[in-house]
Amino acid sequence: MKALFKWQIGLIALMAIACQNKTIDGPQGKVKRDALMVVSKYPGRILTIYAQEGQRVNKGDTLMLLDMPEVEAKLNQAEGAVSAAKAQYEMALRGATNEQLEQVMAKLDAVSEQYRFAEKSYNRIHNMFKDSMVSVQQYDEVYMKYQAAKAQYNGVKAKYEEVKKGVRNEKVQMALGDYERAKGARQEALVAFAERYIVAPQAMTIETIALHEGELVLPGYGIATGYQLDKAFFRFTIAEGQIHNYKVGKTIDILSPFDGKNYRATIVAIKQLTRYADVTSAFPEYQLGESIYELKAVPEKGADVSELLTNISVIIK
Template sequence: MQNLQTMNIKTVSFALLAAALSSCSTPVEKGIEGKIKRDAITVTTKVPGRVAKLWVSEGDRVKQGDTLAVLDIPEVDAKIAQAQGAVRAASAQYEMAERGATANQLKQLQAKHDALKEQYEFARKSFSRVEAMFADSLISPQSYDEAMAKFQGARAQYDAVVAELAEAKSGVRIENRLMALGQQERATGALREAEVASDERYILAPADMTIETISLHVGELATPGYSIFNGYLPHTTWFRFTLPESEIGRVQPDAQIRVFVPYLDETVEAKITAIKQLARYADVSTAYPDYQLEEAVYEVKVRPVQVAETDKLLNNATVILNY
């Protein structure tokens, strides 16, 4: 009788143990792990220079237009000086072209005109006498040719000074004025370009942002396009989850859900805003992916309903989506 009771007790114990093991082996549905994300922003340089001053530190929140750093660019200062000299020279050249000949130049041309006119009149009268004497055969053909040559030379000089004086009085040719104007505009453009490059020594915040990392220190060289500051835009918090195609049907766009933040032990009301396929397996952010490699993987983008209240959340911290 005692042996029978002992066997019954053992049978019940084994049954209870089997039930316990069976209960433990039942899969427990777990939430989907994801990450906290924010829209990032990068501040780069346009001209090369050395960092002369840093006005912010990592973790600072800045407003759009705030000065983040100042670069030392001595080459730009030299270009500005050169451009200023070119502008002054071109402006003087254009002003001279606009005004034409000065009063003293006109006086000199008038005196030259009067002198050549007298020489021309004298040569004309002398040639008239020689011409009459040649008609009466009183002089040789050689003397007649010499008198004619002097008369024609005097007339050519007089015609030239008449044209020169007329041009001086009428002003500079339009082509010369346009050429001088073009040189002035070119020099002004070069000066403006140098001034714009000089303004680039001040690295300004392109938008309201939180500084996450600073890549350079004072004295280091920043090349064009180099990323000096990296940060995040405010009020842009969102949650990123990944799901295989076998489970993607369990979430729907625009669905209202809750996201649990383990490190704060808080729940955030959120909404599914986008679902898109990922191109590479490496883009998966779930800690324990449980699906076949041939399955397509999708990114689920979730935004909190009250975005401003999630600015306190740490970037890339783990969150859980329960569905």
């Protein structure tokens, strides 16, 4: 008996609340927002999650921190390459040091003496060969040594002239190119390293977080999803018999019946819905066989829509 009595009291209370509800007149629609997905550009393992489902975040707020050891290793390699390329470029600009110049001069003196001695020996053997005092074999051996000494002398002398004049401009440009390329690789590694912080792309609500701390994130994988806060639009389903009342560009008044707030919006699009998409309510207000249209309206500029809940019902006044 007590259970039956409690059930009757609950039914009476529900009937009383239902009687107090006002009838909502006008086409009904929903508040919609653009969905956002937060992804990672590089693979990594989640170290810390700072956001929670249902939380509102601002653009640029840190949502997660990833561990990227491979990216850190590439950054260290890039730093080393920049240091080496910079040293090569600076050496090319300054040219040879005094010690290098002295080494080349000493080598030039040595090969000069060898060349002069080989030249004297060749002149003597040449005169003796003309008088048939030496064999052809002896003459060829001395001549070969003379040519070798001459070639060595010319090579060291050319090296000396190059060192004395400084590094050629082409080599300086090559060193500069290597330096710039190394700096570009370092910048690329720095950009990748900064991506270990996963930030909110827009002011948004966090609806779902797909991964947990310690799990691996792959490039392009959706880590979290949500809705954009600072932009919203209204979507209405209008039957064929009523669509003639609405035109693109027309301004309409929209009421949020649950908080009593009014909004002015402009119709920006009207399109026919396909059959599989035209049932948007449990109580459709149209006849079977009627074509159904989707009406999209955007709030006027400056309207505060951040407090409107996504998918909440609204009506056209």
